[in-house]
Amino acid sequence: MVAVENLVKDYGDLRAVDGVSFRVKKGDILGFLGPNGAGKSTTMKMITGFLSPTSGTASVDGFDVRENPLEAKSRIGYLPESSPAYPEMTVVEFLSYVAETRGFRSKDDVHNRLSDVIVKCHLQSVQSQSIETLSKGYRQRVGVAQAILHDPPVLILDEPTDGLDPNQKHEVRKLIKAMSENKAIILSTHILEEVEAICNRIIVIDQGKVRVDETPDQFKARKPGSSIDEIFREITSSKAYA
Numbered sequence: 001m002v003a004v005e006n007l008v009k010d011y012g013d014l015r016a017v018d019g020v021s022f023r024v025k026k027g028d029i030l031g032f033l034g035p036n037g038a039g040k041s042t043t044m045k046m047i048t049g050f051l052s053p054t055s056g057t058a059s060v061d062g063f064d065v066r067e068n069p070l071e072a073k074s075r076i077g078y079l080p081e082s083s084p085a086y087p088e089m090t091v092v093e094f095l096s097y098v099a100e101t102r103g104f105r106s107k108d109d110v111h112n113r114l115s116d117v118i119v120k121c122h123l124q125s126v127q128s129q130s131i132e133t134l135s136k137g138y139r140q141r142v143g144v145a146q147a148i149l150h151d152p153p154v155l156i157l158d159e160p161t162d163g164l165d166p167n168q169k170h171e172v173r174k175l176i177k178a179m180s181e182n183k184a185i186i187l188s189t190h191i192l193e194e195v196e197a198i199c200n201r202i203i204v205i206d207q208g209k210v211r212v213d214e215t216p217d218q219f220k221a222r223k224p225g226s227s228i229d230e231i232f233r234e235i236t237s238s239k240a241y242a
Helices: 040-048 069-074 091-101 107-120 136-148 166-182 192-198 216-221 228-238
Strands: 002-011 014-024 029-033 055-060 076-079 154-158 184-188 201-206 209-214
Touching: 002 040, 014 040, 014 055, 014 184, 014 201, 014 209, 029 040, 029 166, 029 192, 040 055, 040 076, 040 154, 040 184, 055 069, 069 076, 076 136, 091 107, 091 136, 107 136, 136 154, 136 166, 154 166, 166 184, 166 192, 192 228, 201 216, 201 228, 209 216, 209 228, 216 228
Parallel strands: 029 184, 029 201, 076 154, 154 184
Antiparallel strands: 002 014, 002 055, 201 209
16 A cells, blocks of 8 residues: 655755655554654655655555655545644634545535544534644544545554543544554554554664564564563664664
């Protein structure tokens, strides 16, 4: 569903992403890990078409993001970091706007899609509030709702549980896991227990390069008895990537 081929992104003399390659198939929940500034968000932005790569490319559901950007983007649900939205809109107004930009034109289609995601993301109690009045946790749920609204085959989620309380995190993780059967999902997170709870693959990116690409069991086998958090910190601090 997602094929990333030797992606490179330069900002002047700084190489933020350095030859990143990986593939994600339907049914995968890929945990994308790395320290701050490692290149995770930049890689996600190139896959989604928000940034143009310096070299290399990515394809989504068979469509190259450089050669067929509209077709590729139509197949992606993207939750950017910090979940941006129009603060003066109500939740329903914002999600209606997103539905229309995604090609839903009839009132019934828009209503049906909104009803579905509002329930899935537990937004019923705030659906008439303006986004600027919402807590960080509710704004994050609105971000998840807009990402899944058009039922895309690929989800790319940058810190999807950021700002949520433990119960809300559990609900979002449960939703992501339930959707994974028919989707390819990439999620960036700093919560390593989240990776262990829902991901079936781990990629560690550091200094713009993929350092680890394996299953959680393979990752934990690097140091039996240690937590994912301990192994991650050892890898990224010692640079012992082999």
